[in-house]
Amino acid sequence: xxxxxxxxxxxxxxxxxxxxxxxxxxxxxxxxxxxxxxxxxxxxxxxxxxxxxxxxxxxxxxxxxxxxxxxxxxxxxxxxxxxxxxxxxxxxxxxxxxxxxxxxxxxxxxxxxxxxxxxxxxxxxxxxxxxxxxxxxxxxxxxxxxxxxxxxxxxxxxxxxxxxxxxxxxxxxxxxxxxxxxxxxxxxxxxxxxxxxxxxxxxxxxxxxxxxxxxxxxxxxxxxxxxxxxxxxxxxxxxxxxxxxxxxxxxxxxxxxxxxxxxxxxxxxxxxxxxxxxxxxxxxxxxxxxxxxxxxxxxxxxxxxxxxxxxxxxxxxxx
Amino acid sequence: xxxxxxxxxxxxxxxxxxxxxxxxxxxxxxxxxxxxxxxxxxxxxxxxxxxxxxxxxxxxxxxxxxxxxxxxxxxxxxxxxxxxxxxxxxxxxxxxxxxxxxxxxxxxxxxxxxxxxxxxxxxxxxxxxxxxxxxxxxxxxxxxxxxxxxxxxxxxxxxxxxxxxxxxxxxxxxxxxxxxxxxxxxxxxxxxxxxxxxxxxxxxxxxxxxxxxxxxxxxxxxxxxxxxxxxxxxxxxxxxxxxxxxxxxxxxxxxxxxxxxxxxxxxxxxxxxxxxxxxxxxxxxxxxx
Numbered sequence: 001x002x003x004x005x006x007x008x009x010x011x012x013x014x015x016x017x018x019x020x021x022x023x024x025x026x027x028x029x030x031x032x033x034x035x036x037x038x039x040x041x042x043x044x045x046x047x048x049x050x051x052x053x054x055x056x057x058x059x060x061x062x063x064x065x066x067x068x069x070x071x072x073x074x075x076x077x078x079x080x081x082x083x084x085x086x087x088x089x090x091x092x093x094x095x096x097x098x099x100x101x102x103x104x105x106x107x108x109x110x111x112x113x114x115x116x117x118x119x120x121x122x123x124x125x126x127x128x129x130x131x132x133x134x135x136x137x138x139x140x141x142x143x144x145x146x147x148x149x150x151x152x153x154x155x156x157x158x159x160x161x162x163x164x165x166x167x168x169x170x171x172x173x174x175x176x177x178x179x180x181x182x183x184x185x186x187x188x189x190x191x192x193x194x195x196x197x198x199x200x201x202x203x204x205x206x207x208x209x210x211x212x213x214x215x216x217x218x219x220x221x222x223x224x225x226x227x228x229x230x231x232x233x234x235x236x237x238x239x240x241x242x243x244x245x246x247x248x249x250x251x252x253x254x255x256x257x258x259x260x261x262x263x264x265x266x267x268x269x270x271x272x273x274x275x276x277x278x279x280x281x282x283x284x285x286x287x288x289x290x291x292x293x294x295x296x297x298x299x300x301x302x303x304x305x306x307x308x309x310x311x312x313x314x315x316x317x318x319x
Numbered sequence: 320x321x322x323x324x325x326x327x328x329x330x331x332x333x334x335x336x337x338x339x340x341x342x343x344x345x346x347x348x349x350x351x352x353x354x355x356x357x358x359x360x361x362x363x364x365x366x367x368x369x370x371x372x373x374x375x376x377x378x379x380x381x382x383x384x385x386x387x388x389x390x391x392x393x394x395x396x397x398x399x400x401x402x403x404x405x406x407x408x409x410x411x412x413x414x415x416x417x418x419x420x421x422x423x424x425x426x427x428x429x430x431x432x433x434x435x436x437x438x439x440x441x442x443x444x445x446x447x448x449x450x451x452x453x454x455x456x457x458x459x460x461x462x463x464x465x466x467x468x469x470x471x472x473x474x475x476x477x478x479x480x481x482x483x484x485x486x487x488x489x490x491x492x493x494x495x496x497x498x499x500x501x502x503x504x505x506x507x508x509x510x511x512x513x514x515x516x517x518x519x520x521x522x523x524x525x526x527x528x529x530x531x532x533x534x535x536x537x538x539x540x541x542x543x544x545x546x547x548x549x550x551x552x553x554x555x556x557x558x559x560x561x562x563x564x565x566x567x568x569x570x571x572x573x574x575x576x577x578x579x580x581x582x583x584x585x586x587x588x589x590x591x592x593x594x595x596x597x598x599x600x601x602x603x604x605x606x607x608x
Contacts, residue, residue: 053413055420100590103597107356107412107553111545112593115586118542122582242424245417282428288421292414293406 011174014260015167021264027155033260033267034162035223038169040247040259042217045173048254049182050209051189052106056113057217057244058236059120064090064218065235066124068225070131073138077145079152079226086225090218094211102206117236124233132233141229152226162223169216174256185209246284249291252300261300326454328571334460334529336567337467341522342540343547343559344474345515351491351554352511353408355415359399360519361537361544362426363392367523369434372441372532381444385524392520393513400512408508423537431534438533463525470518471560478556487511491554543570546589549599558601 022030039061046052067089068082076082097116101109124132132138141153150157176182184205187195192202225231234240243266251262273283342364349357367388374384399422407415447458478484487507490497498504523536530536547566551558566585574581592600 047413051413053416100594104593105597107350107416108549108593108597108599110413110416111356111549112589115542115545115549115589119583119586127583242420245420249417279428279431281424281431285421285423285425285428289403289418289425292418292421293403 011170011256014257015163018163018260022159027159029267029271031155031159031162031227033263034159034166035220035227036244036247036263036267037259038162038166038223039217039220039244040251040263041169041173042213042215042220043244043248044251044254044259045209045216046213047248048258049185049189050206050213052102052206052210053110053245054113055110055241055245056115056117057214058241059113059117060090060094060214060217061221061224062117062120062124062233062236063093064221065225065231066132066221067218068222069138069140069231072140072143072225077143078147079144080147082144083152083222083226086222087215087219090215090221091211093218094214098207098210099203102203102210114241117241121233121236124236135232135234137230137232139230144226144229158227162227165219165223169219170256170260177256181205181208242284242288246288246291250287250299252297252302252304255300255304257304258300265299323454324575326452327456328575329568330451330456330460330464332567332569332571333564334463334567335570336563336565337464338522338526338529339543339547339566340467340560340563341470341518341525342544343551343563344470344556345519346544346548347551347554347556347559348487348511349515350548351556352487352494353404353508354412355404355408356412356419356553357404357512357515358416358419358541359396359422359426360515361540362423363396363516363519364523364526364540365427365430365534365537366395367392367520368527368532368536369430369523370520371524371527372439373434375441381528385521388524389517389520392523393517396516396519397509397513400509404508404512405505408505427534427537434534436534438531440531441527443528459528463529466521466525470521474556483507483510543585546585550589550592552599552601555599555601558599562600 018030018034021033039057042060043054043057046054064086068086071085072079072082101112104112125134144153146153150161152158152161176185184195184200187200188202188205195205196202221235224235247262247266248258249262250266251258251260269283270280274280277283342360345360345363346357349355349360370388370391371381371384374387375381378384403418403422404415407418443457443459445457445459445462448455449458449461450456451461476484478488486497486502487510490504490507494504497507543566547559547563550565551560551562565588569584569588570581573584
């Protein structure tokens with residue numbers, strides 16, 4: 001029992017706090033936090049476990065969002081199927097481009113990803129204009145049919161659905177951390193030669209984790225598409241590429257709670273600051289530089305040692 | 320295909336390639352010597368463009384504007400280097416990339432405050448057309464190409480014939496040994512950063528008559544400059560020259576065949592080259608020291 005509390009106590013607290021947030025703060029705010037947390041978890045895994053920085057996350061977000069949107073606009077009306085189509089779209093894209101991308105050195109990887117997201121923007125805005133309707137975007141909010149159980153068209157039910165998806169993905173990443181796969185991911189980051197010596201394939205590990213991380217990102221995109229009932233190419237704008245990197249670093253790189261803390265702080269900050277300052281880029285840019293110069297530990301990375309100290313003191317007194 | 324159309328679009332491609340070269344050379348030099356990816360070069364590009372625009376509006380001379388733009392861009396890069404980069408030269412490459420992207424975004428925010436959101440047109444300083452191989456070509460584009468060639472020769476002479484340039488080249492090979500010889504490497508870093516910033520500013524100023532000046536111009540340039548740098552291989556000057564020629568031609572000839580191809584064809588070429596050679600055409604296996 002004690003072990004169970006030790007392992008899961010943190011996350012129960014975190015998600016209880018989220019429910020409290022839901023009660024006291026407006027619903028759209030909470031939903032945005034949740035979706036952003038999923039979005040961030042993908043990059044957090046990629047950057048924290050594999051050491052690959054990607055400024056191209058909007059491309060994978062758009063892959064999920066547009067797969068869902070095109071399904072809902074042209075083919076069907078069930079949002080659940082749309083959600084699955086979005087995840088599938090992300091999975092297929094990452095499986096195809098994965099083998100090319102993960103062979104690259106981490107600096108090339110970052111450059112190529114950013115280029116990819118801009119190309120996605122061009123494709124969605126201009127080249128596939130007949131399908132995506134260019135800048136006008138796709139509107140399908142009224143087309144989504146209501147389902148008997150957990151109607152995704154209703155914000156409240158959508159919140160519950162997103163809440164469980166977030167929890168599920170969080171548990172997945174926690175589980176991965178304990179498996180050999182999780183350990184070998186970290187090993188490719190620190191010393192790939194030794195891992196090769198042990199008989200593992202760096203390429204396969206990277207490919208699989210790249211696909212996993214970006215499928216999670218595509219899931220976030222799919223949720224966005226269902227929530228707004230509208231999608232336009234602006235999701236892949238180059239100026240937005242830094243958002244998710246900022247949140248990952250703000251929360252604390254490579255930590256499990258980082259994405260939750262980071263997206264809460266970031267979304268709150270955005271709400272507060274955008275009333276005062278109109279040009280959001282300035283704030284993001286300065287925030288990014290300050291976090292990096294302060295030692296790239298992020299909020300969770302800073303408070304975690306303090307929490308541990310407190311925990312040790314309490315348990316020490318009990319024992 | 321019409322021969323005249325072909326020649327004019329080759330000239331167009333060369334002039335675009337020249338601008339890319341001016342920007343990519345800074346990124347490439349910074350990577351080679353300091354092992355940083357300095358995305359803020361795109362900020363100096365935007366600053367160069369805006370200063371050229373401002374001087375042109377107030378004084379009326381494009382060429383003075385270009386000169387001032389170069390100086391201002393270089394001084395801004397000097398300030399940024401002293402404030403930020405001096406602290407992070409030793410850090411991992413992804414670290415410098417994130418930080419410089421932050422600087423770029425902050426800079427775009429400041430530009431929006433000073434000059435506003437509205438895109439501004441800049442008239443071409445030379446309206447004359449010249450006849451080249453039986454085709455009418457705008458003289459301005461030819462001048463852009465000539466300036467880029469001039470800069471390439473200058474950089475080549477600087478790196479190969481002067482003692483400071485030789486020190487920089489030695490630093491690209493092994494910075495620690497250069498330091499061991501009693502040369503102040505950090506001074507070389509500052510100098511290289513200054514040159515890179517100035518060239519980016521020049522590229523921005525030269526690009527203004529060909530496009531509109533708007534706050535997002537730096538962000539829009541990112542993918543193309545990246546493609547040039549990646550195809551050529553980070554840290555190689557010869558590679559940067561060749562790949563900027565390739566990318567320029569692919570863009571203009573691609574647009575001749577089918578308009579959306581101009582944006583996507585370079586990307587396809589980049590992917591192809593990366594499949595064959597993951598370090599780019601002339602890239603070596605330079606790693607973080």
